[in-house]
Structure formats: structure tokens, C-alpha cells
Amino acid sequence: MTDTQVVITGGGIGGIGAALMLGRRGISVTVLERDPELTEGGFGLQLGPNITRMLKREGVFDEIAPLMVFPKRLAFRNATTGAFLNYLDCDDFxxxxxxxxxxxxxxxLLQALARGARATGNVTIINSAKVTEFADHGDHVSVRTDAGAEVTGQVLLAADGIHSLVRRTWHGDAVVPTGYVAYRGTLPEDRLTGEFDFNDLTLWMGPGLHFIQYGLRDGHELNQVAVFRSPAYERGEEDWGGVDELSERFQGLFPPVEEGVKGLSMVRGWPMVDREPLETYVRGRVALLGDAAHATLQYLAQGAGQSLLDGSSLATNLAALGDGPWSDDEVARAFAAYDAERVPQASRVQATSRFWGEMWHVDTVGAVMLRDHLFATIDRYDYKLYDWLYGPALEEGGAGGASLDALETATVG
Structure with a gap:
């Protein structure tokens, strides 16, 4: 039996990030992680200025920054022709x-967050602890693991991923498949066969596919992600998205894309799914966060970042309640504030990510011409498409530029 203020199920970036932010505010936390070690897949992630700004506010950015790479440009290119379409200026961000x-x-990122969490002296991380059941007893919560251990606390935060036990218990909703599959991998610099500008994060857009490249670890590794719509999935076949399809879909593209995909050296892909937005992430003394709350497609590169924003909001609102024990009314007030802050924004990220994916992957001649024209004519300093995500804007500015009313309406909608 272990007693703590906050129980967190799931030791991924969202769960450990929340534990760190709570621990820094003097709140005792127990994290239950099913795997024997804390680990994340061997590939990269992106953190927009909305996330790095929050990490600064939380006082943890300086510790993590030496592990980051800061691209100068987000570059957009046509994967078939190689045409350079436009870029976003990260210095101006x-x-x-x-x-x-x-x-x-x-x-x-995960290891840095875990080190920070343990350094607070308020966070206990228990590995090999698969959660099998949870209960809200009105004045406290309890969680039981497959080993028979029980942890009790004042609140439970479920950061247990897209297949969350808590979400499954509450809603029973299924994941939403897309028919797309992602292959991810990194290449050390001594295995690179072509030239790559490590100042750029490059998105190559093609028919029913895209390819992303950016540098990691001071430019000593190249992170690559290949995503494609599976013809086998569209035909209704059970076995789809394999490496043979990967090779076939990326044949005949602009040479750096075709060669880059060959360097992935992956034996399996990840089917791309998300979930429908929820109206609330809380019930009683239990709250969802991260993918358990708002699993999203990757097209805005906000999945990990949104989970960290969840942790910041929860830590701020729970810390405002004082040392506790927290009454039902106090917990309800803190969770209501969390819902108000996070549900609208995270739901918008989910919906907008779907839209951007559809635009990247258009495959008819006319649609490709329109997409490339829009990307090429957008004024990179006209931020009307990005302020809602990366804001608030500290400086107004930019030259104005192309009218994007139709695209903006679709994005916002």
C-alpha cells in the first residue's frame, strides 16, 4: 500500500512531464509504468514555440535545451518534383x-524529464507496474497493479496512452483509423549518403504520402519519417502497410526522398490513428491527459507538446488548492479549470491536424497544383494560420501578404 497526493498511470512524456511539474510545486506523486524501464522509441519529436515557451515558464527549459536542436527554417517541398515551395522562419518565431x-x-526528452522529476524529491516512479483496475472512492482514489500492489491518492491522472484503461472504462470509444502508416528512424551522420542542410526541418509532400527530415543531437543524427496511404488498406486487406508497400509507394520520387526512405532500415510501421474529441477530460477525482485525452495525428507536430501542456495546467490548478487534503469541491474546481483551458485547444489541434494531413496528401493534378500554389504564395511572415496554436504573439508584425481566407476558414473549422 502506497499513499500519495497524485497517482499517475503511464510513464511516457506526458505522465513524467506532469510528475515533474507537480513535484516542483511540492506535490507528492507516484507514477506507475508498466514497462521495466522508462524508454521512448528511437526517433525524434518536434516542440513548437508554444511548448518551449511553456517549458521556460515551468523552469525546466534550460536543463533540456542542451539536448535540443533549433532549426532555422521549416521548409516545404514537393516530393515528386523536388520543387522548393516555401519556408517558415524559426528566428522570426x-x-x-x-x-x-x-x-x-x-x-x-523523457530521460531529462525523469531526472528532473526525481530531483524534486517528491516523485516516485515505479516500473513493471501494469495497472489493472482503478476506483474513485469519493474522498480518494485507488489503483491496483497486476502484482497486487495498491496505490491510493487524492487524485488519479491517466497518462496511459491511446489505449488508456481509464478512457476505455469511461467511454469505450474506438480509435479512428486513417489507412496511413508511418515508418520512423534515425541515421548517424557517418551513414548519410547525400547532402542535407541541418539548419532545415524539411517536409516533402507527395501523392498520398509525405517524408520529413531533420537533424538531432547536434547534427550527428538525421531523423526521418515516411508516411503513406496503404493501397492494401483501401482494398480491405488485413495485412497492410508493410515494408514492401513502403518501398513501392516511394519509388520514382525526387531522388533525396527515394534514397532517404531506403535509409530507414525499418521492419515495421505504425498505423496512424487518432480519436474523436471529448467534451471533458475529467470525472470525479480522475482526469485524462495526453493521448488518453486527445490522441491526435502528427501533422501539426503537437502530440507530445500538448501532453506537456496538460501537465502544466494540471500542476498549476492542483497546486492552487494548497497542501490538502483536497475536498471534492476543491478537486472539482481545479479539474474544471483544467478542462476549460485544455479541451478547446487540444480538440482544435485534433481537428486541424486532420485537415493539414488531407492537404499534404492530395493526389490529383489539380489539387496538387492548388496546394503547391498556396504554399508558394503564402507570406511566411503572415501568421494568421499559426497564432491560435503558437500564440500569444509578443510582437505584431509581418508584411501581410497573400489572402488565405478560404484556407483559414477550413483550418479553423
Missing amino acids: ERRYGSRYAVMHRND
Whole structure:
């Protein structure tokens, strides 16, 4: 039997990030992680200025920053022709939003968060602890593991991923498949066969596919992600998205894309799914966070970042209640504030990510021409498409530029 203020199920980036932010506020936390070790997949992630700004506010950015790479440009290119379409200026992001756009290795981020969490002296991380049941007893919560251990606390935060036990218990909703599959991998610099500008994060857009490349670990590794719509899935076949399809779908594209995909050296892909937005992430003394609350497609590169924003909101609102024990009314007040802050924004990220994916992957001649024209004519300093995500803007500015009313309406909608 272990007693704590906050029980967190799931030791991924969202769960450990929340534990760190709670622990820094003097709140005792027990994290239950099913795997024997804390670890994340061997590939990169992106953190927009909205996330790095929050990490600064939480006082943890300086510790993590040495592990980050800060691209100068987010570049957009046609994967078939190689045409350079446009770029976003990451230096200008810092002027406008008060922080940089960053990329880093997922496991580097997780380990840095875990070190910070343990350093608070308020966080206990228990591995090999698969949660099998939970209960809200009105004045406290309890969680039981497959080994028979029981942890009790004042609140439970479920950060147990897209297949969350808590979400499954509450809603029973299924994941939403897309028919797309992602292959991810990193290449050490001594295995690179072509030239790559490590100042750029490059998105190559093609028919029913895209390819992303950016540098990690001071430019000593190249992170690559290949995503494609599976013809086998569209035919209704059970076995789809394999490496043979990967090779076939990326044949005949612009040479750096075709060669880059060959360097993935992956034996399996990850089917891309998300979930429908929820109206609330809380019930009683239990709250969802991260993918358990708002699993999203990757097209805005906000999955990990949104989970960290969840942790910041929960830590701020729970810490405002004082030392406790927290009454039902106090917990309800803190969770209501969390819901109000996070549900609208995270739901918008879910919906907008779907839209951007559809635009990247258009495959008819006319649609490709329109997409490329829009990307090429957008004024990179006209931030009307990004302020809702990366804001608040610290400086208004930019030259105005192309009218994007139709695209903006679709994005916002």
C-alpha cells in the first residue's frame, strides 16, 4: 500500500512531464509504468514555440535545451518534383512568440524529464507496474497493479496512452483509423549518403504520402519519417502497410526522398490513428491527459507538446488548492479549470491536424497544383494560420501578404 497526493498511470512524456511539474510545486506523486524501464522509441519529436515557451515558464527549459536542436527554417517541398515551395522562419518565431521551435530525440526528452522529476524529491516512479483496475472512492482514489500492489491518492491522472484503461472504462470509444502508416528512424551522420542542410526541418509532400527530415543531437543524427496511404488498406486487406508497400509507394520520387526512405532500415510501421474529441477530460477525482485525452495525428507536430501542456495546467490548478487534503469541491474546481483551458485547444489541434494531413496528401493534378500554389504564395511572415496554436504573439508584425481566407476558414473549422 502506497499513499500519495497524485497517482499517475503511464510513464511516457506526458505522465513524467506532469510528475515533474507537480513535484516542483511540492506535490507528492507516484507514477506507475508498466514497462521495466522508462524508454521512448528511437526517433525524434518536434516542440513548437508554444511548448518551449511553456517549458521556460515551468523552469525546466534550460536543463533540456542542451539536448535540443533549433532549426532555422521549416521548409516545404514537393516530393515528386523536388520543387522548393516555401519556408517558415524559426528566428522570426522567437521574435513573435518569445521562444524557439525545437526538435530532439524522444528518449532524450523523457530521460531529462525523469531526472528532473526525481530531483524534486517528491516523485516516485515505479516500473513493471501494469495497472489493472482503478476506483474513485469519493474522498480518494485507488489503483491496483497486476502484482497486487495498491496505490491510493487524492487524485488519479491517466497518462496511459491511446489505449488508456481509464478512457476505455469511461467511454469505450474506438480509435479512428486513417489507412496511413508511418515508418520512423534515425541515421548517424557517418551513414548519410547525400547532402542535407541541418539548419532545415524539411517536409516533402507527395501523392498520398509525405517524408520529413531533420537533424538531432547536434547534427550527428538525421531523423526521418515516411508516411503513406496503404493501397492494401483501401482494398480491405488485413495485412497492410508493410515494408514492401513502403518501398513501392516511394519509388520514382525526387531522388533525396527515394534514397532517404531506403535509409530507414525499418521492419515495421505504425498505423496512424487518432480519436474523436471529448467534451471533458475529467470525472470525479480522475482526469485524462495526453493521448488518453486527445490522441491526435502528427501533422501539426503537437502530440507530445500538448501532453506537456496538460501537465502544466494540471500542476498549476492542483497546486492552487494548497497542501490538502483536497475536498471534492476543491478537486472539482481545479479539474474544471483544467478542462476549460485544455479541451478547446487540444480538440482544435485534433481537428486541424486532420485537415493539414488531407492537404499534404492530395493526389490529383489539380489539387496538387492548388496546394503547391498556396504554399508558394503564402507570406511566411503572415501568421494568421499559426497564432491560435503558437500564440500569444509578443510582437505584431509581418508584411501581410497573400489572402488565405478560404484556407483559414477550413483550418479553423
